[in-house]
Amino acid sequence: MTLLESVKVPGDVASLSEPELERLAEEVRRRIIDVVAKTGGHLAPSLGVVELTVAMLSIFDMSRDRLVWDVGHQAYAYKLLTGRAGVFDTLRTFGGISGFPRMRESPYDHFGVGHSSTSISAALGLAVARDLEGGTHHVIAVIGDGALTGGEALEGLNLAGAGGRRLIVVLNDNEMSISPNVGALSRFLSRTLSRRWVRQARRDVLAFLRTIPLIGQKMAVYALRGERSFKSFFTAGMLFEAFGFAYIGPVEGHDIPALRRHLLMAAAVEDGPVLLHVRTRKGKGYPPAERNPTLYHGVGHFTPETGQPLARRGDVPTFTDVFSKTLVELGERDPRIVAITAAMPEGTGTDAFGRAFPGRFFDVGICEQHAVTFAAGLATRGKRPVVAVYSTFLQRAYDQIVHDVCLQELPVVFCLDRAGLVGEDGATHHGAFDIAYLRHIPNMRLLAPRDEDMLRHCLYTALRQEAPCALRYPRGAGFGVHLEPLRELPPGRGEMVLEGEGVLVVAVGTRVHPAMEAAGCVMDQTGTRPAVFDPVWLKPLPEEQLAELFARFDRVLVVEEGSLAGGFSSALLEWRNDRFPAGIGRPCLLKRLGLPDAFVEHGDQLRLRGLAGLRCGDIVEATKELLRTPVPSPS
């Protein structure tokens, strides 16, 4: 029996000797590599905290103590050691365990997560609840140096530090976000303080020391011999101590005995919050991931022996690829264009723009709110900012979009990648709500390209608007269509992509091609070919075309890969109601396909689309049902 098999409950880890803990860590690491090679997932972050997880479980009692992971993408070792080893190979698959901590999945997941920078706030909530109940258990937050760049983490730190509650924050410092970490905090942690700052600070300290009688001059000489020795005066500890935390570390994060000693020290701090600074290596123990932690941050299937990716990239470019190239193409034509990403240069494809125009590219860290307001500032001075962000993460910056961009009427372009169902990352990551959270904001314009060619025209068009404008496109490959020269899409005009009769299918974005295919099937099966309309603009609505179409069709099917509540079909219903007040207009059967009022789970993207009724076959069935249903006669 392996040690991993012998760990039935997390408490079993506490009974192991340190050499056994080290063996256990190796078994856990091997298992993570073998399973992620088959399922894909967040490999490098999880490998980096194997020893930390084992050490924490050897000291804390997870049936009593409470542990909050930040982002949660690094919790695979924790899952393996908290009763989920038997189902670990179902990781991220439909019906299997999630890639992130989930309170519904396990009593040992003390807080659900997927978005970054929440752990300190949540853990503070758990600590205050404990104190209100007179409890004595430990509350621990584990946060990465990348997640620490997010504003909410700093808000949590600020309040936890001032509140004096017993709380342990473990800083998992690997100097990486998905890409190398950015910002002053990260520099402070890695001690790459700017020369200018060091020189000025040296002058100030020198002046101060010289005021001390007798020994001052000697101290000054000793302390300030060189920049390097001066820098060593300034430790990360000073920063966290200024926030009101006791500081312990830094400790080598792959040395289990050292980790245990330091964790025990942290656990012994009784009179307030403590921060334990742990230095780890992303991808630790798996050379391909250590060499390229960005590639192995989130990885698809690969051969475990070599790290070689298994899924060969097809010939059809992804939406992200096409966006990436088009942005560079447009950047060459227009020097006003600047690109902003919140810690996702590779994921959003803005890395290419960064290489082409380093001075016009800004990775701001995991700071979606800052990204939006920063873009607004740039736009006031005539720049054309493109904020490239995943649909789900832009949720963070809702008020900034309303208050700093739309109310100010600033031409910021939002490029929302991963709109719709993303697949294996699941409920925390689906881009379900962007149509609903954008379309009601005054001044906002919203485009949904049906394929990678239209994505190019949408981006070109968005950059020509004198107004805030967003475009949404999905994760994954395009449709393999020909890429045409760029053209401007007139606002509020859609495209009739297939003429037909009987039923009008209004398909949003990437549902247009499946709808066209479905129309062919319906024609074959019933002899009636439905019409397919692509609104292109979700806002402003193509009102004149819709008025004409609603006059022609009394059976309408709307398909969108976004929440039905507040989505595009809701917009059509609102428009129709207001345009044709009671008694005017013809009765119409209107059926809607979209995402339900429920969080969609994780699983294969195609399968999830099928479950949501958004695939070609579902459109065929819905269309035929509409054709069969009699339209009520006007009363």
Ligand SMILES: Cc1ncc(C[n+]2csc(CCOP(=O)(O)OP(=O)(O)O)c2C)c(N)n1
């Ligand atoms: C709000 C939000 N924005 C972006 C992301 C995407 N994301 C996931 S992990 C990650 C980097 C986290 O870095 P760090 O906290 O240092 O953890 P590491 O992966 O280095 O272990 C990013 C940007 C996210 N999960 N949430």
